[in-house]
Every structure is written in C-alpha cells, then in structure tokens.
Amino acid sequence: MASKEATVYIVDCGSTMGEREHGRTQTNLDWAMEYVWDRITATIATGRKTAMAGIVGLRTDGTHHDLGDEDEYAHITVFQGIGQVLMSHVRRLRNELVVSSTEGGDAISALVVAIQMIAKECKKLKYERKIVLVTDARGPMQADDLADIITKLKEDDIKLVILGVDFDDAEYGFKEEMKDAAKSDNEAILKQLCEDCDGAFGTLAQAVDELGIPRVKSTKPVPSYKGSLTLGNPEEYETAMSINVERYPKTMAASAPSASKYVNRSDMGDATQSTMTMNGDEAPNGSGDGLAAVKNALTYQIEDPDAPGGKRDLDRDELSKGYEYGRTAVHISESDRNVTTYETTPVLDVIGFVDKNQYERYLDMNRANLIIAQRSDEKAGMALSSFIHALYELDSYAVARIVPKENKEPRTLLLAPNIEADFECLYDIELPFAEDMRSYKFPPLDRVITVSGKEIKIHRNLLNDELQNAMSDFVDSMDLSTFGKDDEGQPTEYMPMDETYMPMLHRIHQVVKHRAVFPDGEPPPPYEILTRYSHPPEQLVKQAQPALDRVLEAANIKKVPPKARGRRGRKEAPKPLSELDVNALLAQDPSRKTKRIDPNNAIAEFKQRIANSEERDALKDACKQLKDIIYDWIKHSVGKVNYAKSVEAIRVMREEMNEIDLPGYYNEIMWELRTKLLAGELGENRGEMWYQIRVNKLGLLKASEAEGGVSDEEANKWRAAS
Incomplete structure (x- = not known):
C-alpha cells in the first residue's frame, strides 16, 4: 500500500518576485x-487520494489563514488547503498565484502556518510530511522563535526544503554578486534553519535545471511466489531439499500513459462538480472541463424473422462459450469447463543444472526476478545461502519448474547465484520451451559454397584481411566506454545505464504536465537529457572519420548518384530490336497545319509535345489540351467505355509533370477534375470514374515526390470525396 503524503508549498508572491534578473526573460x-x-x-498524475498537497502564498495583498489577525501573520494566504489536488484546482491556482503589490509578509510566519496546517490534517497519523518554501528572501523576517519552530519540525518529523531565487550555492557553483544586505542576512537565517532541522537548502537554479532529469519511480515490491524451493520430493525422501523462499520482480518496464476518450457533456446545466463525481461520469482528476468518459455498450443479436428488423437482442447470460475447431464452433458448457483446465499446484522445483559457460544469453525470454529466503525464517536463510554458494563455486546455473499460483501454466526458469557483501539471492529468468525456439539456416560468412559443393575461401563477397582490419579499427575508434569524463576529468563511460532514459515515456509525461497547467500553450522542447544520446557525439564522429574512410576504401563502396530530375536528366529510351523510330511513327502527321493534339492519338502526341517543348507556356498548353480531351472522353462515355483510356491519359500526364518538376500544372488540373466529377458537370453517375482515379493512385503530386508538390495533408484532403 502506498504511503500517505502531506506537502505544503509556500510560494513567495511579493512585488520583488515580479522582477527579471540576471538576463532571464521570466519573472x-x-x-x-x-x-x-x-x-x-x-502528484496529480499519480491519481492517489493519499498524496495530498496545500498551497500557501507569502507576501500576498490579502490575508487568509486560521491563525488570527496578528500583524506578524499578515500578507499570508492559504490558497489551497491540504487535500487531493485536482485539475480544477490547478486552473484556479494559476490565476491566483500572481505577483502582488506588497513587500510585507514574514517567511518564518508562513512556515508556522504550514506547520499548523499539517498538524491539523495529519494529527498523529503516519504521514510523510514536507514543507517546500520558494522565496527570494527580500521581505522582512522575524527570527525570534526559530528554536520552537525547529523543535516542532523535528517532533512532527516534517522535512523542510528551502529553494531561493539566486541564493548562493558553492556546490552548484553559483554566487550572486553585489547582493543586497537584507537578502544576504535572510538567506543566512534560512540556511541555518535548514541545517538545524536537517532540511534541504539550495538555489532555485539547480532545482529548475534538474527538472529535466526523469525521476525513476520506485514501487513497493509484491511477491509473485511464496512457497518452497525444492530439489527432489520432500514428501517421500528425507534427503530432498526444501527451502521457504519468496520471489520478487527485479526490474519492471515502465509503460507510457495511455490516452482515454472523452466527450463534451450535453447535460451540464447547473450540475456541480460533486454531482458529476457521484454519478461517475466526470473525467478523472476532476478536470472540471465538462468532459464525460466514453462508455461502451455491447449487445448480442441473432437472426429472428418474427422480431422487428429480423434480429432479436440477447442477454449475455443466455450465451454459451464455444471453441473454434476448423470452421465449426464446438460448444462446451460451464459445467464441463473443468476438463479444459490444466490442474497444477504452486511449486518451485529444481529439475536440473547447467554449466555456466554453456548457457547462451539469447535464451533469456522475460524480465528478471530475484528469489530470497523468507524474511522470518533464519533456517531457510542459511539453507538458501548454502545453495547459492554451491552454484557459485561450481560455476553452474540451476534449471527450475515454477507454478506461481494454482492452476497456472508451468514455466521453466534459470536460477543464477548472486553474492554481494551484505546481500545474497538467486536471479531467475524464464527459459523457452522447444516450441518457442525457431531455427533458421543461413549461408556461412567465411566461405562460398558453389552449386557443385565446392568451398571457395577467397571471393568478392567475402571479407579480406584488409577490410576486416579496417572495420576492427573503426569499431575501436567509436568506443563509448572511455569517451566520457568524470568530475576529476578522468576517462569514464559516456552513456551510463542509470543516466539513460526512455525518451518516449518521459517526453509524454513532460508534455502532459505542461498542457495541464497551460492548456493553450505550445509544448516545450524536449529536455536535453532525453535527446543527448539519440545521436553520437560530434567529437567522436570526427575522431573516427579516418578509420571510416579506410573501411570505405577497403570495401570499395561508391555512392549511388541521386535520381536525376528534369527532362534533361532522363535516360535515353531503349532502342527496339526492329530499329524503328517509334516516336516518329506516333508523331503528328507533318502535313497537318494545326498543332492541336489529336484525340485519336492523344497520349502519344502529348508525350511528343512535352519532349519537344522548351517554354513553360507550351508545356502548360499541352496539359490544357490533354485535360480538355479527358473531359470530353468522360462526358461522352457510354457507361465505363472511356474510363480506361482517361485513367491512362491522367497517369501519363502525372509521370511527365513529375519528370520535369512541374507538379503545379498537374495538381491544378486534378483539383478541377475532382470538383467537376463530384458536382456532376461531366455527366451524371460518374462516381465510378472517381473510384478508378483513386484506386489507381493518381492523386496529387506531393512534395516528397516532386519539388513544389503539395503536403501530405492537402493530398489526403483531395482524396476525401465530399
């Protein structure tokens, strides 16, 4: 069960907090x-009702708390009492936590208010108590009662954290020059207060910089197995081994938060937040945005000619389960379901041993768990320790069969010994069964086997010594294990495991938290630590470039030229075996006086016009002529007679415009064609022609296909028929 938490945040809202100092753009x-x-x-993201927080404003224009109207407690406002913080509270607090017009307000008195809030809410119950004070220490401060405050903090076990705006911190390496004398004195008082009550004191710059470091969630371990680790059958043989053990997960994969579906409530009216919560329809965390969760309703129907609509609804209780066997559903009643259950009892039984050096790591199938002796059983602890040391001394692993719960399917585990100075355990990981293994055969990499069975050791597709040495040097030059620097400047690992985080998981958390506070703001850029290892360090790449050049030279790698664009970059058309000039055969009749494209030879003449035209006006005119011909074909088509040649003409126009990098002409015509087809201007019932255009993928030319093309969004909009 998660522990209870009570945290009070004291936020300094004095007029001096509205200043911008040291080149910062923010107040x-x-x-x-x-x-x-x-x-x-x-805290809100946890969704726990036992994770409570309160907000106190220091140096506010007004005064609101439970300690009376004394002058020493003036300009202190409790904006949020201790309780579960919901999204509706965040939206309200965002408007209330603003810079005030006063400099009055005592930070020590605000601490007393926070202590009183915690004492009133938590009483003597078991809570993790904390007070966080964020201030610039430029207001008046009374330090007469610090001894009583320190005593109270220690008695109630309240952890105090003080973060100061531009506070000096030698460890972080920050010191504010020409600091105001009053601020310097107040800073010294707060620092001494933290030291006396074993609190934490630091500069706000460090706290903000460390926000980008993801916080690894520690969860309370839950045993997946509690029982005996056996070797042999203890019920029949006295020499059999039986040790009481517990099994816990060693590592857990964190999953990204999943999105949920909500709709705007249509029955808001005068409904209050409390009524919506009671009805169970409000979005979680009390967002207060009038959202309701989407609920799924599942109904079952069967065909019934006597029922309205020919179908009749059934309750779930009227249904029975069936198992698919070929194309037939085999019914098994609930009373007979026990025959499908493989009956097992919880057990962890050692079934064999394997040499450590013979085990292949690729056999690991799941996350690791650890097995320890039951905590209150000293005899089990001694026995398990003996078993662990025996495996360690013999360089062996144990293979065990586990059934964690009754009637669960059995699994096979590998048990590996782990011995540390003050901790011993067995690490286990799941092993595959024979059915889980997939064996594939690949040709050898060190020789070529010909069709006749002859083995060739030297071949152009095989490694030679020069390439192998060059690649080995290149791999060594990209070594990350000593590329980093520690605090003393000594070589160390560049990418430690405990500083490597899942970018997707923590980026989603970052964006969700920002959007929760600023619903209309743009998401912030990802934290530097999330992108730090997404690409190799530039210095290392530059250092390894000579070794890479040797690899390219030894492998005789040549860069493939990019695809030539434009009419001038076209390859010559292959010559036919008959050596006839096909273009000349399909060309316009030279005796014709007009240069219009002939509808009877439209595609060939269009291609010829494009090949022989230099001016853009001539290219555009050729597209316009072919467009008019296509329109005429569609408009006067009897049924689908002219659809095929219309589609072919559109395809040719698309390819030609793509080749000469003029996608605009084609896209403009296709927008017009879409409009006319859907409006019925090219004849009624031309939906089949629109379908043929889409199914043949004759959409707009996109920017990824031709320079100057449309975006993916616009191309999808064109495809969506209205």
Whole structure:
C-alpha cells in the first residue's frame, strides 16, 4: 500500500518576485513556478487520494489563514488547503498565484502556518510530511522563535526544503554578486534553519535545471511466489531439499500513459462538480472541463424473422462459450469447463543444472526476478545461502519448474547465484520451451559454397584481411566506454545505464504536465537529457572519420548518384530490336497545319509535345489540351467505355509533370477534375470514374515526390470525396 503524503508549498508572491534578473526573460515568480507546477502535476498524475498537497502564498495583498489577525501573520494566504489536488484546482491556482503589490509578509510566519496546517490534517497519523518554501528572501523576517519552530519540525518529523531565487550555492557553483544586505542576512537565517532541522537548502537554479532529469519511480515490491524451493520430493525422501523462499520482480518496464476518450457533456446545466463525481461520469482528476468518459455498450443479436428488423437482442447470460475447431464452433458448457483446465499446484522445483559457460544469453525470454529466503525464517536463510554458494563455486546455473499460483501454466526458469557483501539471492529468468525456439539456416560468412559443393575461401563477397582490419579499427575508434569524463576529468563511460532514459515515456509525461497547467500553450522542447544520446557525439564522429574512410576504401563502396530530375536528366529510351523510330511513327502527321493534339492519338502526341517543348507556356498548353480531351472522353462515355483510356491519359500526364518538376500544372488540373466529377458537370453517375482515379493512385503530386508538390495533408484532403 502506498504511503500517505502531506506537502505544503509556500510560494513567495511579493512585488520583488515580479522582477527579471540576471538576463532571464521570466519573472522570478514564473521561474519559481516552473518547479512548483512540476511537483504539483507529478502528484496529480499519480491519481492517489493519499498524496495530498496545500498551497500557501507569502507576501500576498490579502490575508487568509486560521491563525488570527496578528500583524506578524499578515500578507499570508492559504490558497489551497491540504487535500487531493485536482485539475480544477490547478486552473484556479494559476490565476491566483500572481505577483502582488506588497513587500510585507514574514517567511518564518508562513512556515508556522504550514506547520499548523499539517498538524491539523495529519494529527498523529503516519504521514510523510514536507514543507517546500520558494522565496527570494527580500521581505522582512522575524527570527525570534526559530528554536520552537525547529523543535516542532523535528517532533512532527516534517522535512523542510528551502529553494531561493539566486541564493548562493558553492556546490552548484553559483554566487550572486553585489547582493543586497537584507537578502544576504535572510538567506543566512534560512540556511541555518535548514541545517538545524536537517532540511534541504539550495538555489532555485539547480532545482529548475534538474527538472529535466526523469525521476525513476520506485514501487513497493509484491511477491509473485511464496512457497518452497525444492530439489527432489520432500514428501517421500528425507534427503530432498526444501527451502521457504519468496520471489520478487527485479526490474519492471515502465509503460507510457495511455490516452482515454472523452466527450463534451450535453447535460451540464447547473450540475456541480460533486454531482458529476457521484454519478461517475466526470473525467478523472476532476478536470472540471465538462468532459464525460466514453462508455461502451455491447449487445448480442441473432437472426429472428418474427422480431422487428429480423434480429432479436440477447442477454449475455443466455450465451454459451464455444471453441473454434476448423470452421465449426464446438460448444462446451460451464459445467464441463473443468476438463479444459490444466490442474497444477504452486511449486518451485529444481529439475536440473547447467554449466555456466554453456548457457547462451539469447535464451533469456522475460524480465528478471530475484528469489530470497523468507524474511522470518533464519533456517531457510542459511539453507538458501548454502545453495547459492554451491552454484557459485561450481560455476553452474540451476534449471527450475515454477507454478506461481494454482492452476497456472508451468514455466521453466534459470536460477543464477548472486553474492554481494551484505546481500545474497538467486536471479531467475524464464527459459523457452522447444516450441518457442525457431531455427533458421543461413549461408556461412567465411566461405562460398558453389552449386557443385565446392568451398571457395577467397571471393568478392567475402571479407579480406584488409577490410576486416579496417572495420576492427573503426569499431575501436567509436568506443563509448572511455569517451566520457568524470568530475576529476578522468576517462569514464559516456552513456551510463542509470543516466539513460526512455525518451518516449518521459517526453509524454513532460508534455502532459505542461498542457495541464497551460492548456493553450505550445509544448516545450524536449529536455536535453532525453535527446543527448539519440545521436553520437560530434567529437567522436570526427575522431573516427579516418578509420571510416579506410573501411570505405577497403570495401570499395561508391555512392549511388541521386535520381536525376528534369527532362534533361532522363535516360535515353531503349532502342527496339526492329530499329524503328517509334516516336516518329506516333508523331503528328507533318502535313497537318494545326498543332492541336489529336484525340485519336492523344497520349502519344502529348508525350511528343512535352519532349519537344522548351517554354513553360507550351508545356502548360499541352496539359490544357490533354485535360480538355479527358473531359470530353468522360462526358461522352457510354457507361465505363472511356474510363480506361482517361485513367491512362491522367497517369501519363502525372509521370511527365513529375519528370520535369512541374507538379503545379498537374495538381491544378486534378483539383478541377475532382470538383467537376463530384458536382456532376461531366455527366451524371460518374462516381465510378472517381473510384478508378483513386484506386489507381493518381492523386496529387506531393512534395516528397516532386519539388513544389503539395503536403501530405492537402493530398489526403483531395482524396476525401465530399
């Protein structure tokens, strides 16, 4: 069960927090709120009612709290009492946590207010208590009662965290020059307070910079098996081994949050948030946006000629389960379902041993778990330790059969010993059964076997010594294990495992948290640590370039020239075996005076016009002529008679315009053709022609196909018939 938490955030809203210092474009308050919003939204994301938080404003224009009207508690406002924070609260707090017009307000008194809030809510119950104070320490401060405050913080086990705007921090390497004397004194008081109550004190710059470092979630382990680890049958043989053990997951894969479907509520009216919550229709976390979850309704129907519509609805209770056997459904009643259940009892039984050096790592099938002795059983601890040391000394692994729960399918595990200074356990990982293995045969890489069975060791497709040495040097030059630098400047691993995070998971969390606070704002750029290892370091690539050049030279790799674009880059058409000039045969009759494209030879003459034209006006005129011919074919087509040659003409126009990088002419004609077809201007019932254009993929030329083409979005819009 997750522990209960109570955190109070004290946010300084004084007039000095509206200043922009040290070249920052944000005000001090907006900069501080980056940290506060990140922590609050992280708490909301858990969805736990036991993770509670409160918000107190320091140096506010008004005063609102439960400690009376004394002057020392003036300009302190409780914006949010301790409780579960919902999205509706965040939207309200965003408008209330603004820069005030006053400099009055005591940070020490705000701490007293926060302590009183925690004491009132948590009483003597078990809670993780915390107070976070974010301030620039430029307001008046009374330090007379610090001893009592420190005592109270220790008695109630409240952790104090103080983050200051431009506070000096030697460890982080920041020091504010020409600091105001009052701020310097207040900073010293707050620092001493943290030291006396074992709190945390730091500069806000470090806290904001560390927001980009993902926080790894630690979960309370839940045992997947509690029982005996056996070797032999303890019920029949006294010499059999039986050790009481527990099995826990070693690693867990974090999954990205999934999206849910919601719709706008149509019955909002005067409904309040509480009524919507009681009805169970409101979006989670109390977003207060009038959203309702989409609910699925499943109905079953059978054909019934006597029922309205020929179908009759059935309740789920009236249905029976059937198993597919070929094309037949085999019915098995609920009373007979036990014959399909493979009856097993929980067990973890060692069935064999394997030499450590003979085990292949590719056989690992699942995430790792660890097995320890039951915590309260000292005898089991000694026995398991002996078993672990025996495996370690013999360089062996154990193979075990596990059934974690009753009637669960059995699995095979590999048990590996792990011995540390103060901890011993067995690591286990699932092994495949014979049915899980797939064996594939590939030709050897070190020789070529001819059809006659002869083996050739030297061949153009085989590695030679020069290429192998060059590749080996290239791999060595890209070594990341010593490319990084530690704090002392010594070589270390460039990409440590504990600093490598899943970009998708944490990027989604970053965007969701930002959008929760700023629903209309643009998502922020991804944190640098998420993209740091998405590409190799430039210095290492530059360092390895000579080795790569040797690999390219040894492998005789040549760059493939890019696809030639434009009419001048076309390849010559292959000459026919008859050596006849096909273009001349299909060309226009030289005796014809007009240069119009003949509808009876439209495609060939269009291609000839494109090949012989230099001016864009002539190219555009050729497209217009072919367009008019296509329109005439479609308009006067009897049924689908002219559809095939119309589609072919469109295809030829598309290819020719793509070749000469003039997609605009073709796209303009296709927009016009789409409009006329759907409006019935080329004859009624021409939907089949529109279908033929789409099924033959004669859509608009996109930018990825030709320079100057349309975007994917516009191409999809064209395809969507209205």
